[in-house]
Structure formats: structure tokens, C-alpha cells
Amino acid sequence: MQTSPSSPLSPTAQMPLIADDDGVFTLSFLLLPEYAMVSLLSAIEPLRIANRLAGKTLFRWQCFSDDGEPVLASNGLALQASIPISASEKPRNLFVNASFHPEKHISDASVKWLRELHRMGSMVGALDTGCYLLAKAKLLEGYPITLHWEAKPSFQERYPELEISDELFEIQGKRVTCAGGTAATDMMLYLIDAYFKPELAILVCEQLIKCTARNPTDHQRISQAEKLNLRHPKIVKALDLMASNIENPLTTSDLADRLSVSVRHLERLFLQHLSCSPTAYYLRLRVEHSQYLLSDSGLSIADIALACGFCSTAHFSRRYRALYGTTASQYRSGIE
Incomplete structure (x- = not known):
């Protein structure tokens, strides 16, 4: 298993997990309705x-819910009954596990409970979109955090003051956040490597039929260039620049300057490799990005237009209809 020389769990870093009195680490998961079961199982x-x-108990795990009842996951399945957050024994290591519509499932009781765990010194973390509950409880200020790439734009609009990364997982102090999905497995392998022998993490990796564990800095998403099987270095960099500048789009002249090529040469490259102009490709990318915000955020259509680099709602609406054959409002009403 590959390990990162800049591991967040270097010997000088504060170790996030807190052991029970018998030395075993109990990891607890607060399940919000519509949570991603893949994240939970990938962690456990x-x-x-x-x-x-190891031939002995190194870890225990348990699930919590607001009322102790089974929680329906996004796949329509539910596990056995959970522990209610009103239980007297408080978890020392908690991950909030959420996925779709996290803000809809936040309760005052769970916010109060998280703040209580924070005051008693527990590790409080999140999987997938669990960051929404931590942010609501005001437990993320000053910490770099990560969450699922699809939810990042809407979360960033909702909490612009927080530092959000594209990492697979972030570990700092008693805040541990993970993008969810199978990245939860990579994070747990990291923790096993840190707290026990690296050889154990390697053996666990092999049992999972994984060739290697990803480092936290590995990409959450397949890049546009990889999706399109493009290898030309100027095109690859141009697509990366476009993806990183959605809200404030670069002009074709800006792109050309950053790539140290002429505008005419850049246009020829796009025509050759993508059969369109840089402007047309960039526009499609921004409109496609708007769909993530329409489906996963409570932002108004006017705010989404601005977040995707359109100067007016009318301009955005025309471009959206031209690409998808329907309006943004119709699309949003169809998924609600």
C-alpha cells in the first residue's frame, strides 16, 4: 500500500481517534435519513x-439516529435499530453520515448533541455530506474540510467562510471529514496504518481486493481530459483551468495566455480534439455544472446562474434550454 510522505497523521500531528478505557477504538456513526450506505459499509x-x-478486537462500531429507530438509506434499505442520541453514554469518535438533502434532515436535537460531544472532547467528523450538520453546529471554523464533489458547490455557496478542499479526506485535530463513497475505505486504511502496523493496513487492503490505498490528495473525480481520453498537454491544462473557474469564467484570451499559446492556436487545438471552440466547450461545462446545483442545493435559480458565471438569469435560462430542451425550473420541479 502506498503511503503519503505528507500524511496528516505524521508523528507530530494530533491523533484524532480516542480509545476506550480498554484500548479499543469505538467508531460511531450518526445516520441521517437518505444517508449513503456505501459510505458506512466502506468505513466499517x-x-x-x-x-x-489481528486476531483481537482493535475496533468496535455502532450506529446512532435521532430516535433510535432504523434509518432509511438512499438505496431504500435500513439496518437494524440504532442507538438514540438521548442515550446516556456519549460516543468518543463520531462520524455524521449523510448524503441527499442533508439540510432537510438536520434536527435541533442533533445540533445540540454534537455541540455537547465537542465540549466533552470527542472527535466529531463527517462522511459525504455530513459536514452540513457539523457546519450547522458551528464546529468547522478553522478546519480544512472535504465532502462529496457533487455537494461541494452548494456547500461552498452556503458556507463561504469555511475552507473546503478537494481531498478524499481531511484529518486535523479532532475533525475528520471524508468525501464518502469508497474514499471511506481509504481513510480507514490510513487510520489503521497510523495506529497499528503498516503491514496490517496492507493485509486489509489485499483482503478488500485493492491494489493500493489512495492518498488523501488523490482526485475525487475523473478529470474531463481522462473522461474524453485526451492526452494533449495544452488541452488537458485548458480543461483543468475551465473546471477550476466556473463562477468567474476565463476568456479565451486568458486561457491562451496561461497556456503560453495564441488564441488562434488554442482554437485550432479545440477544434481538432473536441470538434468545437473553447467558448462552446466552456459554456457547456458551466451549464452542466448548474445541474448539480439545481439538484443538490437550495440556491435560487438566479444564484445558480451567478455561481455558474452567467451575468443574468435570462442568459442562463436560454443556454440551459438550448442544451437540455427544458427550463431549469422544470428540471428542478421534476426532481423534487
């Missing part, structure tokens, strides 16, 4: 395998 399975390979 490496722990189970580590226990089996």
Missing part, C-alpha cells in the same frame, strides 16, 4: 477485517 468493513487479521 476495513475495521472488521483488521480485527480478524
Whole structure:
């Protein structure tokens, strides 16, 4: 298993997990309705395998919910009953696990509970969009955090003061956040590597039929260039620049300057490799980006237009209809 020389769990870093009195680490998961079950299982399975390979209990795990009842995941399934947050015993290591519509499922009781855990010194973290609950409880100020790439734009609009990264997971102090999905497995392998022998993490990785564990800095998404199987370095960099500048789009002249090519040469490259102009490709990218905000944020259509680099709602609406054959309002009403 590859390890990062800049591991967030270097010997000088504060270790985030808190052991029980018997030395075992109990990881708890607060499940919000519509949570992603893949994130939960991706986090738990490496722990189970580590226990089996070690021949002893290194980790325990348990699930919480607001009322202790089973929680319906986004796939329509529910596990057994959970522990209610009103239980007397408080978790020392908690991950909030959410996915779709996280703000809709935040309760005053859960916010109060998280603040109580923070005051008692617990590690409080999040999987996927669990950051929404931590942000509501005001527990993220001063910490770099990450969450699922699809939810990042709307979260950033909602909490512009927070530092959000594109990492697979972020570990700093008693805040541990993860993009969710199978990135939860990479994070747990990282923790197993940090708290126990690296050889154990390697064995767990092999049991999971993984060739290697990803480092936190690995990309959450396949890049536009990889999706399109493009290798030309100027095109690859141009697409990266476009993807990184959605709200404040660069002009074709800006792109050409940053790539140290002429505008005419850049246009020829796009025509050759993508059969369109840089302007046309960039426009499509921004309109496609708007769909993530329409489906996963409570932002108004006017705010979404601005977040995708359009100077007016009317301009955005025309471009959206031209690409999708329907209006942004119709699309949003169809998924609600």
C-alpha cells in the first residue's frame, strides 16, 4: 500500500481517534435519513477485517439516529435499530453520515448533541455530506474540510467562510471529514496504518481486493481530459483551468495566455480534439455544472446562474434550454 510522505497523521500531528478505557477504538456513526450506505459499509468493513487479521478486537462500531429507530438509506434499505442520541453514554469518535438533502434532515436535537460531544472532547467528523450538520453546529471554523464533489458547490455557496478542499479526506485535530463513497475505505486504511502496523493496513487492503490505498490528495473525480481520453498537454491544462473557474469564467484570451499559446492556436487545438471552440466547450461545462446545483442545493435559480458565471438569469435560462430542451425550473420541479 502506498503511503503519503505528507500524511496528516505524521508523528507530530494530533491523533484524532480516542480509545476506550480498554484500548479499543469505538467508531460511531450518526445516520441521517437518505444517508449513503456505501459510505458506512466502506468505513466499517476495513475495521472488521483488521480485527480478524489481528486476531483481537482493535475496533468496535455502532450506529446512532435521532430516535433510535432504523434509518432509511438512499438505496431504500435500513439496518437494524440504532442507538438514540438521548442515550446516556456519549460516543468518543463520531462520524455524521449523510448524503441527499442533508439540510432537510438536520434536527435541533442533533445540533445540540454534537455541540455537547465537542465540549466533552470527542472527535466529531463527517462522511459525504455530513459536514452540513457539523457546519450547522458551528464546529468547522478553522478546519480544512472535504465532502462529496457533487455537494461541494452548494456547500461552498452556503458556507463561504469555511475552507473546503478537494481531498478524499481531511484529518486535523479532532475533525475528520471524508468525501464518502469508497474514499471511506481509504481513510480507514490510513487510520489503521497510523495506529497499528503498516503491514496490517496492507493485509486489509489485499483482503478488500485493492491494489493500493489512495492518498488523501488523490482526485475525487475523473478529470474531463481522462473522461474524453485526451492526452494533449495544452488541452488537458485548458480543461483543468475551465473546471477550476466556473463562477468567474476565463476568456479565451486568458486561457491562451496561461497556456503560453495564441488564441488562434488554442482554437485550432479545440477544434481538432473536441470538434468545437473553447467558448462552446466552456459554456457547456458551466451549464452542466448548474445541474448539480439545481439538484443538490437550495440556491435560487438566479444564484445558480451567478455561481455558474452567467451575468443574468435570462442568459442562463436560454443556454440551459438550448442544451437540455427544458427550463431549469422544470428540471428542478421534476426532481423534487
